[in-house]
Amino acid sequence: MADRPPPGKLKIYxxxxxxxxxTYQMLEEAQELKRRxxxxxxxxxEPHGRQDTIARTEGLEIIPRRKFDYRGTVFExxxxxxxxxRRPQVCVVDEFPHTNVPGSxxxxxxxxxxxxxxxxxxxxxxxxxxxxxxxxxQVWQITGVRVRETIPDWVMQxxxxxxxxxxxxxxxxxxxxxGVVYPPDKAKKALEHFFQExxxxxxxxxxxxxxxHEVEIRQVDYDSPGFQEITPNGDESGEAPRSVDxxxxxxxxxxxxxxxxxxxxxxxxxxxxxxxxxxxxRDNDLGDLDLPEREALERHLNFARxxxxxxxxxxxxxxxxxxxxxxxxxxxxxxLVARPTQHQKPKLFGRAVVQEVVRLARDMQVMIVAxxxxxxxxx
Amino acid sequence: xxxxxxxxxxEELLQQLQAEEAYEQTGRLKVxxxxxxxxGKSFRMLDEGRRRHERGQDVVVGALQPKTSHEVEALLxxxxxxxxxxxxxxxxxxxxxxxxxxxxxCLVDGLAYDNPPGAxxxxxxxxxxxxxxxxxxxxxxxxxxxxxxxxxxxxxxxxKKVTQTIPRSFLNSADEIVVVDAPPDMCIxxxxxxxxxxxxxxxxxxxxxxxxxxLLLAADVVDRQLEAYLQRNGIxxxxxxxxxxxxxxxxxxxxxxxxxxxRRNAERFHGDLTVxxxxxxxxxxxxxxxxxxxxxxxxxxxxxxxxxxGEDAIQTILKFARxxxxxxxxxxxxxxxxWWERLTGTPLDHLIRGANDIDVRIFPH
Numbered sequence: 001m002a003d004r005p006p007p008g009k010l011k012i013y014x015x016x017x018x019x020x021x022x023t024y025q026m027l028e029e030a031q032e033l034k035r036r037x038x039x040x041x042x043x044x045x046e047p048h049g050r051q052d053t054i055a056r057t058e059g060l061e062i063i064p065r066r067k068f069d070y071r072g073t074v075f076e077x078x079x080x081x082x083x084x085x086r087r088p089q090v091c092v093v094d095e096f097p098h099t100n101v102p103g104s105x106x107x108x109x110x111x112x113x114x115x116x117x118x119x120x121x122x123x124x125x126x127x128x129x130x131x132x133x134x135x136x137x138q139v140w141q142i143t144g145v146r147v148r149e150t151i152p153d154w155v156m157q158x159x160x161x162x163x164x165x166x167x168x169x170x171x172x173x174x175x176x177x178x179g180v181v182y183p184p185d186k187a188k189k190a191l192e193h194f195f196q197e198x199x200x201x202x203x204x205x206x207x208x209x210x211x212x213h214e215v216e217i218r219q220v221d222y223d224s225p226g227f228q229e230i231t232p233n234g235d236e237s238g239e240a241p242r243s244v245d246x247x248x249x250x251x252x253x254x255x256x257x258x259x260x261x262x263x264x265x266x267x268x269x270x271x272x273x274x275x276x277x278x279x280x281x282r283d284n285d286l287g288d289l290d291l292p293e294r295e296a297l298e299r300h301l302n303f304a305r306x307x308x309x310x311x312x313x314x315x316x317x318x319x320x321x322x323x324x325x326x327x328x329x330x331x332x333x334x335x336l337v338a339r340p341t342q343h344q345k346p347k348l349f350g351r352a353v354v355q356e357v358v359r360l361a362r363d364m365q366v367m368i369v370a371x372x373x374x375x376x377x378x379x
Numbered sequence: 380x381x382x383x384x385x386x387x388x389x390e391e392l393l394q395q396l397q398a399e400e401a402y403e404q405t406g407r408l409k410v411x412x413x414x415x416x417x418x419g420k421s422f423r424m425l426d427e428g429r430r431r432h433e434r435g436q437d438v439v440v441g442a443l444q445p446k447t448s449h450e451v452e453a454l455l456x457x458x459x460x461x462x463x464x465x466x467x468x469x470x471x472x473x474x475x476x477x478x479x480x481x482x483x484x485c486l487v488d489g490l491a492y493d494n495p496p497g498a499x500x501x502x503x504x505x506x507x508x509x510x511x512x513x514x515x516x517x518x519x520x521x522x523x524x525x526x527x528x529x530x531x532x533x534x535x536x537x538x539k540k541v542t543q544t545i546p547r548s549f550l551n552s553a554d555e556i557v558v559v560d561a562p563p564d565m566c567i568x569x570x571x572x573x574x575x576x577x578x579x580x581x582x583x584x585x586x587x588x589x590x591x592x593x594l595l596l597a598a599d600v601v602d603r604q605l606e607a608y609l610q611r612n613g614i615x616x617x618x619x620x621x622x623x624x625x626x627x628x629x630x631x632x633x634x635x636x637x638x639x640x641x642r643r644n645a646e647r648f649h650g651d652l653t654v655x656x657x658x659x660x661x662x663x664x665x666x667x668x669x670x671x672x673x674x675x676x677x678x679x680x681x682x683x684x685x686x687x688x689g690e691d692a693i694q695t696i697l698k699f700a701r702x703x704x705x706x707x708x709x710x711x712x713x714x715x716x717x718w719w720e721r722l723t724g725t726p727l728d729h730l731i732r733g734a735n736d737i738d739v740r741i742f743p744h
Contacts, residue, residue, distance in 0.1 A: 212594035
């Protein structure tokens with residue numbers, strides 16, 4: 001165990017739609033690395049019938065996929081064990097957010113990639129911006145598509161490098177029209193959903209901003225030897241790099257909690273703030289909730305934990321009081337709550353939880369998060 | 380797909396028609412934006428020229444940088460070139476020759492070059508405007524260090540002075556902008572970055588800062604395009620791709636911390652900050668003085684300032700916020716709460732209920 005190799009590096013080619021050239025650019029780099037003498041293999045590659053891209057695999061060793069029989073159909077997945085046995089220096093893995101067929105060793109391809117990296121293998125991979133977890137609600141607003149295969153933000157943050165593969169929407173639409181991206185029947189369908197110009201422009205902007213953010217967070221390396229020589233942007237303001245903001249999210253069984261957690265995490269990441277989530281229950285084992293509610297709540301708390309948010313259940317008779325008390329004790333600066341739902345409209349002489357929180361938490365910021373679960377426009 | 384349509388006035392429709400007509404007659408401008416020399420801007424520009432040429436478009440090279448790589452030379456061999464002419468020993472793009480040749484597409488490198496006195500236009504980017512007006516589409520490449528508005532910031536990072544520049548508005552006028560994002564490759568120089576020498580770390584840091592500026596600049600241009608597109612198509616909804624913060628002032632609001640937080644949030648999100656005040660009749664002189672102080676704080680924070688007019692303050696704010704695509708509204712806590720508010724809800728309650736698609740942040744007093 002002593003001579004464990006240093007972890008491999010992860011490079012993500014980020015795009016905003018199929019056909020912008022992520023895989024192509026990734027393979028170009030793989031070819032370049034091979035020319036420079038590194039041992040490169042293709043762990044997983046999705047050709048999509050694109051001849052230009054397929055041509056870029058020439059001369060690269062491809063590790064055969066592993067075949068799975070699932071309910072009578074044969075599926076193919078990346079053969080992580082075979083790659084580990086082969087021990088290349090660099091491995092190309094297409095479609096980072098992919099979900100493996102049930103019965104695979106790991107649920108998600110990004111988890112397979114983690115295994116490769118832990119084994120000291122550098123990985124080049126591809127993904128589109130719409131698969132980033134914290135943007136899920138916004139992507140739904142823009143496209144009308146609820147993306148199920150998501151990458152937690154911390155996984156992207158852990159990558160050594162994120163590169164934007166850029167192409168203008170007009171050029172992409174031309175490619176689609178020329179049949180470069182999809183065969184005709186699929187192209188027609190695509191044009192009705194993701195591939196509308198306004199949708200593409202909006203997704204592209206999100207990808208550019210996310211890449212800029214990824215570049216920025218990798219700069220705040222105050223221990224690096226070269227740091228003293230340069231002047232960071234926020235120098236004049238004398239801002240300390242450590243976080244001063246602490247964000248607390250109120251989680252409930254309501255479906256809006258997922259949206260609240262994503263938004264809270266995103267705000268926390270941008271403000272470099274610590275982020276926590278709590279639920280409040282009258283009983284310490286959630287006994288006051290009926291089964292579906294309890295399951296929903298536990299799902300939401302686990303969802304928060306998967307995004308690397310510390311989550312727990314507080315016990316208290318009054319939700320607002322318990323929450324605000326806890327926030328005060330823990331030096332919280334921002335409380336995040338969901339908008340009151342229709343059936344929580346304030347009753348005469350009674351208040352919804354949100355109003356009560358706003359009334360009690362006068363010494364901190366309270367953020368009532370927009371409902372990004374409903375679409376700005378319909379189909 | 381879009382359902383929320385904004386009805387346009389006849390004037391707006393006429394304006395749009397005229398704009399569309401003018402647009403049809405001019406060439407299209409496409410810009411490859413790079414953050415350092417050597418990221419491959421010229422290559423991308425020429426490669427696009429080659430592909431269009433192969434698809435049958437009439438493409439010529441109008442101007443190139445003197446120093447080119449082998450890859451660029453190989454591409455150049457495939458395209459017709461209109462040579463530069465020299466005026467007083469300085470290379471100048473031969474605009475008359477290009478106009479006479481009338482290609483569909485002209486490739487122009489070295490966009491920031493100044494022309495010598497005696498040339499038709501003082502700057503090469505103005506040569507490009509001339510080509511566009513004549514209906515010739517232009518593909519060009521530019522390094523962000525030559526954008527006039529970014530010059531001071533970038534000089535601070537690179538330590539290099541730049542004398543020739545292009546106005547930002549020229550970039551905003553581009554039909555298409557592509558960022559050439561090729562970071563210093565990490566996987567390759569693995570050995571060297573483990574025992575990084577300080578010089579290299581500092582170079583990497585500088586490049587990374589420049590890269591961020593280029594990405595955000597492209598995002599801003601794209602955001603304008605998105606807005607223009609939505610407007611052209613009469614779509615009133617916004618996508619919230621850029622964070623836009625609205626701080627609502629009242630004379631008694633504890634505005635300092637709110638505006639400061641707005642500024643910091645806008646900066647961190649690379650977003651936009653607006654401070655608005657809904658005009659009230661008959662302010663006491665104390666209130667007026669307090670308001671003036673708050674507006675001064677807003678100006679110092681570089682916020683857009685808007686004085687709004689409307690009978691119902693909450694509805695006025697919400698309407699304004701939707702028009703501007705605001706994603707977060709900052710307000711202060713309600714100051715008092717009598718029996719009436721207890722019964723019907725405070726103004727804050729009304730704001731929270733009305734702002735269903737916008738985050739509301741309530742600040743301590």
